[in-house]
Amino acid sequence: MNLHRLDLFSLSLFSLVARSGSISKGAELAHLAVGAASKRITDLEAAVGAALLERHSRGITLTVAGQALQVHAQRILSDVDQLAADLSDYATGLVGVVRLWANTSAVTQFLPADISSFVRANAGIRIEMEEEDSGEIVLAVLDGRADVGIFADRTPAFGLHQMSYREDRLVLVVPQGHPLARRRTVRFEEVIDYDFVSLPKSTSLAKRLQAETKALGRSLKMRLQVRSFDAMCQMVAAGLGVAVLPRDAIQPHLRSMNLRQIALQDAWASRRLLIGVRDANAVPRHVRLLIDHLCTPSPG
Structure with missing residues (x-):
């Protein structure tokens, strides 16, 4: 042969x-x-x-x-x-391609502005971004399908070099007229008996809710599972349940869908989003430029 x-x-x-x-x-x-x-x-x-x-x-x-x-x-x-x-x-002048995988929270809240400003300053670098669950993102970086991953804390990421990206705050979202709609703050254990709308079980957000529910010795009434924050808000607006969502991600939907956000008093409602790479000492220059940009706090 x-x-x-x-x-x-x-x-x-x-x-x-x-x-x-x-x-x-x-x-x-x-x-x-x-x-x-x-x-x-x-x-x-x-x-x-x-x-x-x-x-x-x-x-x-x-x-x-x-x-x-x-x-x-x-x-x-x-x-x-x-x-x-x-x-x-x-x-045609491109100096590098960065394969960036990120979870829904990062894609929805922070990356549009961050990637836009990076591309304006680095026209020769192309970003190929995919939205995935946090666990899948870690695997993609480990096996070389992604150069950089952005995922939620609590995601097992052994073997990755990790850096802080952003913090987000989880809130309870309810429809107007809900018994809790007039509350400004609430503890998770107070709402656990309501029907919940959630992302799929494989996502870091759904896993966090399940873990906290288990810690309370209770069961979560998962009525619906959908694939996006927007779909979750629509289901809540239709009266099909309540949801826990990142505060900044839902701001465009509060008025348009007649929703209310309620602060969660629980410490776990404050999350960190992390940047992960396989080998921090062997990152190509164009990938390092993106990482440095993402790790730089945004003005304001």
Whole structure:
């Protein structure tokens, strides 16, 4: 087996043949004569040392070896496309790409302004941001899918170098007319018997509520689980439950949805958002620039 004889054009042709189910259709899509396409497939089979296709009158089917090659070919071709895109960026003056993963609290409250000001000052650096649950963010940084992660405190993050990003305050959100709507402050144990609207159980916010409920020896009445702060507010406004949410994230919704926020007296309602990287001593310069920017307190 001589895999060094594989070339990208042949892999691309093979992928087209596999997807179309026909050598002739694959050749047409590759703008190649059928005879030339057939020879390339034969050469490919010789290079890998196994039959890749079963040829029959109605087209082709993949052998087990062909199925394995198709999986790897798609991955390789995708990586090459990404490489071409990255190199194109560098050719136009880009000096780096930062893969930033952040939880909903950071994305909703702080990152729009922080990323906007960073990009204005560093036009040659592109930020690729994904919104994920805190636990998944830590895993992504550990296995190299993300360069930088922003997640909530209490998230297990062994193996990551951690820095403080921001603090946020959790509040209780209720609809106007709720029995607690006139209260300015409340303890969590006073509201635990109400129906709750929450984010999915895998999120750091939902885990915090469950942990505090368990510490009180009680059970939380989780009536609804939705995927965003906005959806949570809509469900609360519809009278389907109460919710615990970051104070700054809900400000746009209070008046428009006729909601009330009530301060939680509990110490755990004050959270820290953390920045995590895998190796603080091996962070590329463009990643370090973003981290330094995020760790700098915003004016006001």
